[in-house]
Amino acid sequence: MTSVETKPPRSGEAGHWGAEVRSDLHVAFESRDSGGIEISLESRVAPYYGSAILDQTREVLAELGVEHARAVIHDEGALPFAIGARIETAVRRAGAGAGLGKRWLPEQHPSPPPSPKERLRRSRLYLPGSEPKYFTNAALHGPDAVILDLEDSVHRDEKDAARIMVRNALRTVNFGTTERMVRINQLPLGLEDLAEVVGQNPDLILIPKVEQPEQVAEVDRMISEIRAREGITRPIWIMPILESALGIENAAQIATASENVAALTIGLEDYTADLGVAKTPEGHESQYARSRVVNAAHAAGVQAIDSVYGDVADMDGLRRWGEASRAIGFEGMGCIHPGQIRVIHEAFQPTAAEIAKAQRIVAAFEEAQSKGLGVVSLGSKMIDPPVVNRALKLVDRAKAMGAIS
């Protein structure tokens, strides 16, 4: 090396390593003024993917406009999308590379079909945005949606890293037909999240701790801008989370703040904290709030979705919660462990008797239609139009759930 370093090296780190870490890596990056790229790699999978990791590292650095640097990598079997995200995070933290516009994107997995506004949303599985190991197989467990979470499950010092990780996951991880949701941070931080992830076609954005309709409008505006700029035609729905007394009081205005709001949901941990009461398995303390969310959602013609059930070992409690939740008008709830998905789906499925009754009503309705009759009757009873509508909806949902063919 003949040139003389004039500036102190700038450095940045990202990721995790160690015996307990799986499917992640740690990158220590140091920007230099000369000398090209120097990489030191230790990897659990070195015999199989050592040279692939080195190649990818060079590719990512080149893409980011890094010419001279040292990268020390400890890999614990991370997949390529995670490797790229960690390197990019370390480079950005070092203030290196050719600037903000530069990023490395993993191979694009074909996007699933666009998500209809009224699709089935019985279960949405939370995945911490900074834990790539949970992403790859999440959809196998059959949730209606996954939530790549940038908010409460991500440490405040890791927000930048999680954002990049989630962006890469949206682009490359095969989530099958599972709806891909992202929970952004509270505004204004959430706007930075949007800037990173909206370009990768999420199906729905969850906005936490919404108290005013303006917050929804602001998110909606930013999404629209990015969609227009990037030429995205797929819909991106919005689900505001109401987590405070004020948010609950404003539920109706929030639900109608944008035509892109597809559902309204409630966050009970924060809500009960706001009230200063304990969150109980029976949930009496949140009865009013939950009913209000259901009512506001239905008034606005959007779905009402319940909170999560926190005890992953208590399947009976979860089932009771889910059944009670459906009984008051919720259409789904969150889950924090794949083991909860099946129980939730069963809890939100109409009973066989309900389905059979609805099918009889629908058959009677269709018969009346074909005969050109304005009045639907079943046996000796006349069936009111709202009952017919409810039956049609229930049969549709039962079909979507696979309860009937």
Place this chain on the structure above:
Amino acid sequence: MSEQLELTENALRRKVPATVNGKQQVPFSGVGKFQPHGRKAAPPISSNKDYPDTGDKRFPDLETALRKCGLRDGMVISNHHHLRDGDKVAMMALEAASRLGVKDLLWFPSASFPSQKSAIDLMEEGVIHHIEGSMNGPLGDYCTQGKMRGMGVLRSHGGRYQAIQDGEVHIDVAVIAAPTADFFGNADGSHGKSACGSLGFALADSIYADRVIVVTDNLVPFPCVPWQIQGNYVDCVVEVASIGDPAKIVSGTTQITRSPDRLRIAEFVAQFLRESGIMKNGFSFQAGAGGIALAFVQYLKGLMKEDGVKARFVRGGSTKFLVEMLQEGLTDYILDGQTFDLDGVKSMANDSRHVATSPFTSYNYHGKGNFASLVDAVVLGATEVDVNFNANVVTHSDGRLLHGIGGWQNCLFSGCSILALPSFRDRIPVIVDEVTTLTGPGEMIDVIVTERGIAINPRRTDLLHAVMGSKLPIRPIQDIKSEVEKICGGKPARPKLGDRPCAIVKWVDGTVLDTVWQVG
């Protein structure tokens, strides 16, 4: 080891040494193709006149007993792994041999464990020449680094019995750890503070070794019943303070996996048994003590109850989950080769329907049949499997020797051999083009169950038909493989293996199935 080794190619095109540790080998010639000849081995005829009429064969310590048994340079000394990682007797015996100044022993354990890693020091000092037996952890590493003077020989539990019985391995002195024994040498594993269940792994040694020493920490007055090991084979009995660490002999808590992916695999396996019609009244199965296997048993129990189905017998490795099945009337018997937890040990001691078995009854291929082929389905693991359903259980894909064969090969003779595996570990795909070390021929492996789907060996058209129309995700093995390679960012590079054999893998009939090559 500087001798030039002649390599031959066996029936599955694997290069194997023609001679190992000075002994001529028979290369694998196909499943059921090798025909043995001759008569079984036998120890010398002994006479009661050389043993005390009182029946008291006690010696004050192992050194005296080993001296009495005539241990000398170059002999074969054997131990067993029924105390698993808690065993103290093997190292006690080897260290006693070391103190006697004996060199160049062939150590012939039924399996070795990480707690016996100081055997490495004894190899460095020349006390042990080499190991024939499964080598786990540090000993496996030592072997694949090419540091052992002789070549390792890996055998299944049944293969070990076969090798002893057929005289391929002649044991000079067998040292058997006994949780309970009397002074005559009758020994039992199901009672005592170090209780472990069955002593079946030591059965062949007791019958065929020239000399047999029983070491116990629970000496009871004659008779010790049940006598899983018969004192009539035993030369010496040594009483010690402790034969093992009870905490490591049996795990107090065998844990079902909590990984959602592994639970999914376990549930698929259970559903497969139902959908394929294998799960029917009077059926039988075997599953190990791994997290997936335990979860499988729980799911299967649920399905059996739903369908009102009862098994005739289940094969252990027993755990509390099998014991519960017995107690709930879901099976008539547990036929148990080894016992993994305290519930299993207690059950064997107290319930006559929980029966101790041995590699002779269960696994020996040179017998007049064995129980393994009577089992309807077996659920096993593997480190790798290839597109032809060949599987590897002994080495990791990088060629490092890290696991024993156990009863794995023997179990493949069941009616339906199922490998239950995650489709990738960290970033490493489990389904490969060709396994690093062939431990089980693909023709013996029927079903691969992963979290991404179930692959059925195309040879098993009966199974393919049986599950047709079910909701199970049946997929071609290549399909799962390509999906995983896409996730992992391409095919893994092939490990760079050396050209020097450091161990061989025997098939159940004593022929050589594959070679473990030196790494690094």
